[in-house]
Every structure is written in C-alpha cells, then in structure tokens.
Amino acid sequence: MAQLKTLLNGVTLPATSPVTAASATKDLNDALDNIVQHQNVGPFIGRNLIEHLVTSNPSPAYIARVTAAFNDNGSGVRGDLKAVIRAILLDPEALNPSPDSLFGHLLEPILFKTRLLRAFDTMAATTDFALTDTYLPSELG
Amino acid sequence: VSQDLFRSPSVFNYYPPAFSIPDVGVNGPEFAIQSTSTALARVNFVAETTYKTMFVSNPNRPTGTWLDLSSITPLTASPYQLTGTLNTLMLHGAMSADLHAAVNNALAGMTSATSLQKAQRAVYLIGSSPEFFVER
Numbered sequence: 001m002a003q004l005k006t007l008l009n010g011v012t013l014p015a016t017s018p019v020t021a022a023s024a025t026k027d028l029n030d031a032l033d034n035i036v037q038h039q040n041v042g043p044f045i046g047r048n049l050i051e052h053l054v055t056s057n058p059s060p061a062y063i064a065r066v067t068a069a070f071n072d073n074g075s076g077v078r079g080d081l082k083a084v085i086r087a088i089l090l091d092p093e094a095l096n097p098s099p100d101s102l103f104g105h106l107l108e109p110i111l112f113k114t115r116l117l118r119a120f121d122t123m124a125a126t127t128d129f130a131l132t133d134t135y136l137p138s139e140l141g
Numbered sequence: 142v143s144q145d146l147f148r149s150p151s152v153f154n155y156y157p158p159a160f161s162i163p164d165v166g167v168n169g170p171e172f173a174i175q176s177t178s179t180a181l182a183r184v185n186f187v188a189e190t191t192y193k194t195m196f197v198s199n200p201n202r203p204t205g206t207w208l209d210l211s212s213i214t215p216l217t218a219s220p221y222q223l224t225g226t227l228n229t230l231m232l233h234g235a236m237s238a239d240l241h242a243a244v245n246n247a248l249a250g251m252t253s254a255t256s257l258q259k260a261q262r263a264v265y266l267i268g269s270s271p272e273f274f275v276e277r
Contacts, residue, residue: 048158056169104277106171108155109144111276112183116190116268119230121212125197125205 007034036079042067046084053085054094056105062093144174187268191261210260217259220248224263231267235277240270 005013005027011034016023035041046066050058069087073080088094096103107115149155156173189195190208197205213230216223224244228236244266248259267273 051158051168051170056171057167099277102167104275106169106175106275108171109174109179109183110146112274113186115273116187116231117206117208120264121209122190123207123209 005031007031008038009034011037041079042070046070046088049084050088051105053088054091054105055099055103057102059093062091065091183274184269187265191264191268208264210257210264213264214256214260217248217256217263220245220259220263223248223260224267227263227267231264232272235272236267237272240267240272 004015007013007030013027013030016027043063046063046069047058050062050066066084066087069080069083071078073083077083093099144155156170158170159168160170160173161167162169162172190206191210193205193207195205195207213223213226216226224236224241227244228234228241244263247262247266251259251262254262
C-alpha cells in the first residue's frame with residue numbers, strides 16, 4: 001500500500017499509486033537529494049577528504065571552513081566538490097610551513113610505492129608495468 | 142603491503158576513517174593496515190627497487206622494477222650535494238637534520254664503495270625512513 005514517505009529533516013515524499021518504474025526512480029532521486037541536503041554531509045565528506053589529502057587530525061575550524069565551501073561554493077551552489085578540494089588544499093592549515101607534530105598522515109601503501117617510483121627514473125624488465133596482487137611485497141611490475 | 146589494489150575488501154576503503162593508533166590515542170586511518178609485517182614489506186620494497194633485486198621471471202607478472210640512479214651517482218663525490226638533491230627529490234626539501242646527518246655519516250663510512258653503491262645506500266636509507274612514510 002502506498003504511503004507518505006518521511007525523510008530526514010521532516011521532508012516528505014507523496015504517496016505514489018500505482019508504483020511505476022518512473023515513480024520509483026523519482027523517489028530514489030528525491031531521497032538522494034534529501035540526504036545531500038542534510039547538514040551532516042558537509043562535515044562528513046570534508047573530514048574524509050582532508051584525511052586522505054592532508055592530515056589525519058584536522059582542527060574543527062579547518063573542517064568548518066571546508067564545510068562552508070561544501071554548503072556554498074561562493075555562488076550559492078551546494079555540493080561543488082571542486083570548491084571543496086580547493087578549500088582543503090589552499091587552507092592555511094594545509095599550507096602551514098611549520099605544522100605541529102601531529103600534522104600529516106601515513107601514506108597508504110600504493111601511494112608510498114608510487115612516491116618512491118616517481119622520484120627517479122623507474123625501469124622494469126618489460127614495458128608492461130602490471131599491477132597485480134599488491135598485497136604481496138614483490139608484486140609490483 | 143596489505144593493499145590489494147582495485148579490490149578493496151569493503152566499499153568503505155581499505156581502512157576505517159576513524160582508526161585510533163593503539164597506545165597513542167591519535168587518529169591515523171592508514172595505520173589500520175600498518176603492522177610489523179607490512180612495515181617491513183615497505184622497507185623491503187625500497188631495498189628491492191634500489192638494489193635491483195626484484196624478481197623478473199614470474200609468469201604473467203613482468204616484475205623486476207628498479208630505480209635508475211644514474212642521474213644522481215655523479216653527485217656521490219660530495220655527500221652533502223647528494224643528500225641535498227635527494228632531499229628535494231624524495232622529501233620536497235623537508236628532510237630533518239637528524240636524517241641528513243645519518244645519511245652523511247653512512248656515506249662517509251663507505252670509503253671503498255663505488256658511486257652507485259653510495260647512491261643506492263643513500264636512497265635506501267631515506268626511502269626506508271619514517272619521514273618518507275608520511276606525507277606532511
């Protein structure tokens with residue numbers, strides 16, 4: 001039986017009857033839009049991207065500045081990820097030339113490997129730099 | 142090194158975003174897959190590529206990746222110039238004074254080594270240092 005659907009922040013989607021492929025798609029899109037509008041999305045995405053790109057322990061103020069960029073890219077658009085990345089990489093905390101001892105993050109394994117390989121002229125037995133089974137230490141083309 | 146590329150065990154990546162380093166209490170997501178053995182695997186990877194000891198003949202796995210250090214071997218005549226260049230190449234100029242001194246001391250002790258051996262030793266020491274493991 002078709003019912004009113006209550007989403008986050010008290011938003012409701014009207015009951016649909018009969019349910020068709022088109023109405024289901026519309027409900028799904030509306031529900032995703034509803035989630036994106038939730039106030040927790042900016043801090044969540046901002047913190048995760050900061051952890052990947054800059055530091056494992058960002059200050060609350062840093063996350064707040066990135067969240068502000070997520071909420072409004074400067075021209076009233078919410079969710080502009082280009083603006084978010086710009087805010088993350090150009091933040092004073094990311095560019096601080098003398099950061100505190102907790103600043104930064106351990107490189108994940110594949111970035112550690114590529115960091116070394118990119119620093120020099122890397123050679124291999126063949127030109128096929130196959131990447132397989134990188135959980136084994138010896139398995140990088 | 143505990144990261145099966147393109148085949149993450151979960152849609153939430155290889156490690157959780159909020160992993161607290163045991164006994165330290167500091168957030169460090171990537172440390173969730175950093176263990177005694179994977180830490181050694183990183184050092185081994187540096188050794189294999191700098192000393193050119195990686196396997197070549199595994200079927201379907203054309204390995205044997207190594208670092209061509211010919212661009213820096215001429216610099217080994219002056220250890221300070223070598224560590225300075227490696228500082229720029231590998232650590233974007235952020236090498237600590239302690240690491241500088243450690244590498245220079247190691248090179249100074251290699252009186253009868255070839256320039257390639259010196260270059261390999263310097264790259265290996267810097268590549269296996271904690272400073273090279275983290276991004277700051």
